[in-house]
Amino acid sequence: MRDPQRVEEILQSMVKAGSNTVQVISDFDMTLTRFAYKGKRCPTCHNILDNSNLISNECREELKVLLDTYYPIEIDSARSIAEKLPLMVEWWTKAHKILVQQKIRKDLLATAVRDSDAMLRATSSSSTTCMSTASPSIFSAGIGDILEEVIRQAGVFHSNVKVFSNYMDFDESGLLKAFKGELIHIYNKREGALLNTGHFQELRTRPNVLLLGDSLGDLTMADGVEERKQSYLDLYDIVLVQDETLEVPNAIMLYLTGNK
Numbered sequence: 001m002r003d004p005q006r007v008e009e010i011l012q013s014m015v016k017a018g019s020n021t022v023q024v025i026s027d028f029d030m031t032l033t034r035f036a037y038k039g040k041r042c043p044t045c046h047n048i049l050d051n052s053n054l055i056s057n058e059c060r061e062e063l064k065v066l067l068d069t070y071y072p073i074e075i076d077s078a079r080s081i082a083e084k085l086p087l088m089v090e091w092w093t094k095a096h097k098i099l100v101q102q103k104i105r106k107d108l109l110a111t112a113v114r115d116s117d118a119m120l121r122a123t124s125s126s127s128t129t130c131m132s133t134a135s136p137s138i139f140s141a142g143i144g145d146i147l148e149e150v151i152r153q154a155g156v157f158h159s160n161v162k163v164f165s166n167y168m169d170f171d172e173s174g175l176l177k178a179f180k181g182e183l184i185h186i187y188n189k190r191e192g193a194l195l196n197t198g199h200f201q202e203l204r205t206r207p208n209v210l211l212l213g214d215s216l217g218d219l220t221m222a223d224g225v226e227e228r229k230q231s232y233l234d235l236y237d238i239v240l241v242q243d244e245t246l247e248v249p250n251a252i253m254l255y256l257t258g259n260k
């Protein structure tokens, strides 16, 4: 924490306002899901498809070239957002175009997720408080259909969870033909939220937000942690380093809801 006293004051004022004024807004890939497990990188929503047999080897190669080109740019703290934004749009646009060419089958998505190494940060019921209380909204630049399947298979796709992401559009025979609506990438989630005024109108009685994210790139990578930590501390009240659990946000939720 950059300023522990400020964090304490914020939490106290949230407790005073009441647990029914709190909502959770979270990123998905590498925030609700693990970055690594037993020393092995866990996949993002896109990577679940990249690694699956739903795409050809040629397509896999092309997506890998894109990942190797653009991911280092995504996590490069020396570049400004203005510099990175058009490149991120380029990455997502190219990757989605390639995926659409593969005519991916909707009915095989669940198997691709089941066969993948995707893993939520915490799966025991006692440690998923963030997913079961305070009307959580997940904003993800990943793939909505895959994301939903990950949380469904983990047993935490509760009826109050709302997902904003890139959803696939399938034809009448269940083959991927496009992605629906405006592209959501890592730098336009705010715009995505503004487009969904109805949802936030419903949540207007919950102005106190517990925001979970990893938007400066992956702090948990072995190298570069120290130089990126300050940027995170400037933006977030609490920064967790090499923590593959949801213990802290869950403990905060329990505290705010008066359960601990």
Ligand SMILES: Nc1ccn([C@@H]2O[C@H](COP(=O)(O)O)[C@@H](O)[C@H]2O)c(=O)n1
Pocket: 027, 028, 029, 030, 044, 045, 046, 047, 067, 071, 074, 091, 092, 095, 139, 140, 141, 142, 186
């Ligand atoms: N072709 C792609 C494009 C993006 N990614 C990763 O997805 C992450 C976005 O999801 P969030 O839930 O974190 O919004 C992003 O960090 C990219 O690294 C990908 O793996 N492949």
